[in-house]
Amino acid sequence: MTQVTPATQATIGDSEFDRDTAVTRRDEGVYDTDLSAGWTITNAVNGGYLLAVLGRALADALPHSDPFTVSAHYLTASRPGPAVIRTDVARTGRTLSTGQASLFQYDDNGHEVERIRVLASYGDLDSLPxxxxxxxxxxxxxxxxxxxxxxxxPTPVSGSSSITERLMLKLDPSTLGWALGAPSGKGEMRAWLGLADGRDADPLSLLLAVDALPPTAFELGISGWVPTIELTVHVRSRPAPGPLRVSLITRNLAGGFLEEDAEVWDSADRLVAQSRQLARVRLG
Incomplete structure (x- = not known):
C-alpha cells in the first residue's frame, strides 16, 4: 500500500494535532486541556504529544512563542482525559523567556497527581541569523x-497503536528487522515523518516528531513499552513545508536504561530539531 494523500490538506492552526493539543486558559498561568486517546501507545499517552500540549500552554504564558529548548521529566504515566496545566514564568528577556509547566490529573482515588514537569526557554526563531x-x-x-x-x-505490527493512524510514517527498511522477527542488533531507527492529515510541521509539532518513531530498543531485540524518563529537545529552525526525516540512535543500554538521540531534518536539508532522552526498558 502507499500513503493516501488527504483530499483536503490540513493547515497549521486547523488540524487534528492543533485541536488535540489545544489548551484553554482558566486563570493566569492555569490551563485546562483534554488529552486525546488518539495519541496513545499501548494505552499510554505519547511523550512527544504531551510535550506539545505543555509547549502550547507555555507559548501562551510566555512573551515569546517559539520553543528553543524544552526539558521534561515524566513522573507518572498520563491517561487520556481531562488535565490541568500550571505554568510559572521564571524570567523574561528581550530575546529569550523561560518558564516551567506541570501537568496534573486525578488518580482513581481522586487525588491530584503530577504527570510531567517541564522547564523551557522560548524565543523568536524568525529573528535568528x-x-x-x-x-x-x-x-x-x-x-x-x-x-x-x-x-x-499484512498484519498489525507489534507495538502499533492509535498514534500511528495520525502520522504519515515511512520507515527505512534497514531499520525494520524487528517487525519481521529479525532485529539488526543496532540501536537505529530512521523514517520519513509527517501528520496524516497533511498539516506541515511547525516548531510545536517538532516536539512530537522527536518521539514519534518506534523506539530504537526494538532493533536491539527488546519489545514492549519503553517509557521516557527525561526528554530534552532543542528546536533549531522553523521547518520548511514537506515531510521530515527523523533519525534515532542508541549507543548505550545499561542497567535497564538507554539513551536515544534524535535528529529531525526538513525538506530543505536543514537540521531543525535535536533531542536526547533517557528511557527505561524491561529486560528478560
Missing part, C-alpha cells in the same frame, strides 16, 4: 515510496 556552520549531515535512506509504514504489513 542565517549563519550555519555544521558538520551534521542529513540521514541517507531510501525515498518514501521505498520505505514502509504500519499500513504496509
Amino acid at each position: 542565517d549563519d550555519v556552520r555544521t558538520t551534521a549531515k542529513p540521514p541517507v535512506f531510501p525515498p518514501m515510496d521505498r520505505c514502509f509504514g504500519p499500513q504496509d504489513g
Whole structure:
C-alpha cells in the first residue's frame, strides 16, 4: 500500500494535532486541556504529544512563542482525559523567556497527581541569523515510496497503536528487522515523518516528531513499552513545508536504561530539531 494523500490538506492552526493539543486558559498561568486517546501507545499517552500540549500552554504564558529548548521529566504515566496545566514564568528577556509547566490529573482515588514537569526557554526563531556552520549531515535512506509504514504489513505490527493512524510514517527498511522477527542488533531507527492529515510541521509539532518513531530498543531485540524518563529537545529552525526525516540512535543500554538521540531534518536539508532522552526498558 502507499500513503493516501488527504483530499483536503490540513493547515497549521486547523488540524487534528492543533485541536488535540489545544489548551484553554482558566486563570493566569492555569490551563485546562483534554488529552486525546488518539495519541496513545499501548494505552499510554505519547511523550512527544504531551510535550506539545505543555509547549502550547507555555507559548501562551510566555512573551515569546517559539520553543528553543524544552526539558521534561515524566513522573507518572498520563491517561487520556481531562488535565490541568500550571505554568510559572521564571524570567523574561528581550530575546529569550523561560518558564516551567506541570501537568496534573486525578488518580482513581481522586487525588491530584503530577504527570510531567517541564522547564523551557522560548524565543523568536524568525529573528535568528542565517549563519550555519555544521558538520551534521542529513540521514541517507531510501525515498518514501521505498520505505514502509504500519499500513504496509499484512498484519498489525507489534507495538502499533492509535498514534500511528495520525502520522504519515515511512520507515527505512534497514531499520525494520524487528517487525519481521529479525532485529539488526543496532540501536537505529530512521523514517520519513509527517501528520496524516497533511498539516506541515511547525516548531510545536517538532516536539512530537522527536518521539514519534518506534523506539530504537526494538532493533536491539527488546519489545514492549519503553517509557521516557527525561526528554530534552532543542528546536533549531522553523521547518520548511514537506515531510521530515527523523533519525534515532542508541549507543548505550545499561542497567535497564538507554539513551536515544534524535535528529529531525526538513525538506530543505536543514537540521531543525535535536533531542536526547533517557528511557527505561524491561529486560528478560
